[in-house]
Amino acid sequence: MNIRPLHDRVIIKRMEEERTTPGGIVIPDTAAEKPIRGEVMAVGNGKILENGEVRALDLKVGDKVIFGKYSGTEVKVDGEDLLVMREEDVMAVIEG
Amino acid sequence: MNIRPLHDRVIIKRMEEERTTPGGIVIPDTAAEKPIRGEVMAVGNGKILENGEVRALDLKVGDKVIFGKYSGTEVKVDGEDLLVMREEDVMAVIEG
Amino acid sequence: MNIRPLHDRVIIKRMEEERTTPGGIVIPDTAAEKPIRGEVMAVGNGKILENGEVRALDLKVGDKVIFGKYSGTEVKVDGEDLLVMREEDVMAVIEG
Amino acid sequence: MNIRPLHDRVIIKRMEEERTTPGGIVIPDTAAEKPIRGEVMAVGNGKILENGEVRALDLKVGDKVIFGKYSGTEVKVDGEDLLVMREEDVMAVIEG
Amino acid sequence: MNIRPLHDRVIIKRMEEERTTPGGIVIPDTAAEKPIRGEVMAVGNGKILENGEVRALDLKVGDKVIFGKYSGTEVKVDGEDLLVMREEDVMAVIEG
Amino acid sequence: MNIRPLHDRVIIKRMEEERTTPGGIVIPDTAAEKPIRGEVMAVGNGKILENGEVRALDLKVGDKVIFGKYSGTEVKVDGEDLLVMREEDVMAVIEG
Amino acid sequence: MNIRPLHDRVIIKRMEEERTTPGGIVIPDTAAEKPIRGEVMAVGNGKILENGEVRALDLKVGDKVIFGKYSGTEVKVDGEDLLVMREEDVMAVIEG
Numbered sequence: 001m002n003i004r005p006l007h008d009r010v011i012i013k014r015m016e017e018e019r020t021t022p023g024g025i026v027i028p029d030t031a032a033e034k035p036i037r038g039e040v041m042a043v044g045n046g047k048i049l050e051n052g053e054v055r056a057l058d059l060k061v062g063d064k065v066i067f068g069k070y071s072g073t074e075v076k077v078d079g080e081d082l083l084v085m086r087e088e089d090v091m092a093v094i095e096g
Numbered sequence: 097m098n099i100r101p102l103h104d105r106v107i108i109k110r111m112e113e114e115r116t117t118p119g120g121i122v123i124p125d126t127a128a129e130k131p132i133r134g135e136v137m138a139v140g141n142g143k144i145l146e147n148g149e150v151r152a153l154d155l156k157v158g159d160k161v162i163f164g165k166y167s168g169t170e171v172k173v174d175g176e177d178l179l180v181m182r183e184e185d186v187m188a189v190i191e192g
Numbered sequence: 193m194n195i196r197p198l199h200d201r202v203i204i205k206r207m208e209e210e211r212t213t214p215g216g217i218v219i220p221d222t223a224a225e226k227p228i229r230g231e232v233m234a235v236g237n238g239k240i241l242e243n244g245e246v247r248a249l250d251l252k253v254g255d256k257v258i259f260g261k262y263s264g265t266e267v268k269v270d271g272e273d274l275l276v277m278r279e280e281d282v283m284a285v286i287e288g
Numbered sequence: 289m290n291i292r293p294l295h296d297r298v299i300i301k302r303m304e305e306e307r308t309t310p311g312g313i314v315i316p317d318t319a320a321e322k323p324i325r326g327e328v329m330a331v332g333n334g335k336i337l338e339n340g341e342v343r344a345l346d347l348k349v350g351d352k353v354i355f356g357k358y359s360g361t362e363v364k365v366d367g368e369d370l371l372v373m374r375e376e377d378v379m380a381v382i383e384g
Numbered sequence: 385m386n387i388r389p390l391h392d393r394v395i396i397k398r399m400e401e402e403r404t405t406p407g408g409i410v411i412p413d414t415a416a417e418k419p420i421r422g423e424v425m426a427v428g429n430g431k432i433l434e435n436g437e438v439r440a441l442d443l444k445v446g447d448k449v450i451f452g453k454y455s456g457t458e459v460k461v462d463g464e465d466l467l468v469m470r471e472e473d474v475m476a477v478i479e480g
Numbered sequence: 481m482n483i484r485p486l487h488d489r490v491i492i493k494r495m496e497e498e499r500t501t502p503g504g505i506v507i508p509d510t511a512a513e514k515p516i517r518g519e520v521m522a523v524g525n526g527k528i529l530e531n532g533e534v535r536a537l538d539l540k541v542g543d544k545v546i547f548g549k550y551s552g553t554e555v556k557v558d559g560e561d562l563l564v565m566r567e568e569d570v571m572a573v574i575e576g
Numbered sequence: 577m578n579i580r581p582l583h584d585r586v587i588i589k590r591m592e593e594e595r596t597t598p599g600g601i602v603i604p605d606t607a608a609e610k611p612i613r614g615e616v617m618a619v620g621n622g623k624i625l626e627n628g629e630v631r632a633l634d635l636k637v638g639d640k641v642i643f644g645k646y647s648g649t650e651v652k653v654d655g656e657d658l659l660v661m662r663e664e665d666v667m668a669v670i671e672g
Contacts, residue, residue: 002670002671002672003642003668003669003670003671004668004669004670004671005667005668006634006635006663006666006667006668006669007634007664009667009668011668035169035170035171035180045634047144048623048631049146049147049148050146050147050625050626051147051148051625051626051627052625052627052629052631053148055144055148058102058103058141059102066099066171066180068169073611073644073667074611075611075642075667075668077670084611084642084667084668087102088103090102091101091102091105091169091171091180092099092100092101092102092105092107092171092180093099093100093102094098094099094100094173095098095099095100096098131265131266131267131276143240145242145243145244146242146243147243147244149244151240151244154198154199154237155198162195162267162276164265183198184199186198187197187198187201187265187267187276188195188196188197188198188201188203188267188276189195189196189198190194190195190196190269191194191195191196192194227361227362227363227372239336241338241339241340242338242339243339243340245340247336247340250294250295250333251294258291258363258372260361279294280295282294283293283294283297283361283363283372284291284292284293284294284297284299284363284372285291285292285294286290286291286292286365287290287291287292288290323457323458323459323468335432337434337435337436338434338435339435339436341436343432343436346390346391346429347390354387354459354468356457375390376391378390379389379390379393379457379459379468380387380388380389380390380393380395380459380468381387381388381390382386382387382388382461383386383387383388384386419553419554419555419564431528433530433531433532434530434531435531435532437532439528439532442486442487442525443486450483450555450564452553471486472487474486475485475486475489475553475555475564476483476484476485476486476489476491476555476564477483477484477486478482478483478484478557479482479483479484480482515649515650515651515660527624529626529627529628530626530627531627531628533628535624535628538582538583538621539582546579546651546660548649567582568583570582571581571582571585571649571651571660572579572580572581572582572585572587572651572660573579573580573582574578574579574580574653575578575579575580576578
């Protein structure tokens with residue numbers, strides 16, 4: 001991994017194959033903004049607060065997360081499709 | 097339950113069957129944004145304040161809540177229809 | 193009363209019958225946003241300030257209030273038509 | 289007077305008869321938003337600051353004020369036409 | 385002068401006759417928003433800060449100022465055409 | 481120079497003749513918002529912070545600066561074409 | 577390099593030739609806002625915080641960065657095509 005997000009941004013690898021996994025997250029076809037599953041590949045140093053301090057992010061590399069279909073910006077690094085978005089745009093972490 | 101919302105978000109399971117329960121919450125058909133009943137399934141760690149501290153949420157797992165019809169984003173986990181929204185989008189708790 | 197508003201929200205029961213009461217609040221027919229009278233049925237714990245503290249609301253149960261015609265969201269509890277809105281949306285209290 | 293505005297709101301009685309008084313405030317007919325004269329009938333407890341404190345209003349009952357034609361919301365109390373608006377919407381006080 | 389602006393507002397008397405003065409401020413005919421010269425007739429007590437304190441204005445009575453053509457609201461007091469605007473809308477002071 | 485900008489505003493004299501200077505800043509003809517070169521003629525006392533303090537500006541008289549083509553408001557003082565804009569609208573200083 | 581960005585702005589030289597480099601960042605043709613690679617040529621003194629302090633930027637001269645296709649404003653200095661943008665508009669740093 002050779003890309004480091006700035007501040008409160010994270011790099012996520014989309015996991016679209018989960019759409020048909022039984023018992024997993026299923027994206028409804030009719031939802032206006034379909035949430036998507038992915039894995040966190042890199043996190044920024046943290047969010048810059050109004051007093052200049054930096055607050056470390058809650059997400060860590062390896063977290064499985066849910067985010068909106070249109071969140072983030074696509075980049076391709078070493079042949080991989082990745083997304084850059086703010087931690088704020090990630091809705092939840094899938095555990096277990 | 098294997099999904100953990102981030103920050104000030106909560107996971108809610110919609111309870112649409114209440115629409116016809118006598119003495120319960122009845123959703124008026126003509127309202128522009130109809131409020132919906134649901135049950136809180138998971139809550140985030142808390143809201144990040146401007147000074148970097150985290151304020152625990154007021155909602156807790158098991159709370160019966162009212163929220164706007166179009167609030168939140170739909171996800172399906174282990175076959176269940178769930179909603180992810182911010183605590184701020186929840187209007188009230190039904191007690192008793 | 194079995195509904196508890198969150199944070200700085202209040203539950204109000206509309207009193208539309210006051211439209212024709214002599215000497216009372218009369219809603220002008222031509223106003224763009226007609227103010228409406230109601231009675232406060234429940235109040236939230238208070239407004240969450242930026243430093244994480246909670247400021248108790250000024251309104252209390254039983255207050256007669258004026259608010260904009262389109263303020264709040266309608267809910268029906270135990271057969272009663274109620275409104276959920278923020279204290280900020282209430283314009284004034286009628287006394288005496 | 290039996291109506292108490294909330295927070296930083298004031299109740300004002302419009303004084304439109306001043307339009308033709310010589311030497312007084314004259315509202316130009318061609319202005320996009322014509323300012324209007326009125327008298328303050330009641331004031332709120334004060335503006336809620338971000339730290340939760342309350343700052344008393346500068347306006348007091350009896351002040352003659354100027355405000356924009358479309359500011360505030362109309363109410364009728366005991367047969368009187370009144371306006372509810374925020375102190376911030378009042379532009380100036382007429383003295384002497 | 386018998387009109388006192390609230391908070392961070394100032395009262396300004398427009399000086400449109402300067403348009404043709406050689407060596408003075410000349411308003412270009414083609415500018416989208418033409419700046420206008422005027423004289424400060426009255427100033428408010430100051431701007432209310434977020435902590436509730438009041439910061440005195442920088443402008444004082446008698447200052448010659450430049451402001452945008454469409455800034456402020458027109459009032460007529462004792463036969464004089466005046467403008468009420470926020471200090472923030474004044475761009476510069478003409479000295480000497 | 482007899483014009484003093486308020487707060488965080490600066491007065492700039494546009495230097496459009498640089499468009500054809502070899503080795504200097506060249507404004508591309510196809511850019512949506514073409515940056516323009518100019519020289520700072522006067523600076524305000526500083527930006528008013530939220531706590532009421534004043535922060536001196538970084539720009540000083542004589543600085544050569546780059547700013548957006550549509551930034552600022554035009555004024556003409558003593559026959560000179562000048563611009564009034566906020567320091568925030570200046571993008572960079574040209575040195576050497 | 578003879579151009580110094582103000583505050584939290586940075587100067588970036590676009591590296592569009594990377595579009596065809598195998599194993600590097602590849603910009604997808606169908607993305608709504610394609611991210612672009614570049615190299616930081618100069619950085620401002622830092623971001624002005626609300627308390628008046630200045631926070632140094634995280635980016636430094638020589639950093640290879642990714643940013644949105646439409647971010648920043650184009651300038652040409654000494655024949656080079658450069659971009660001026662805020663650090664906030666830079667999404668990530670490419671390392672190694």
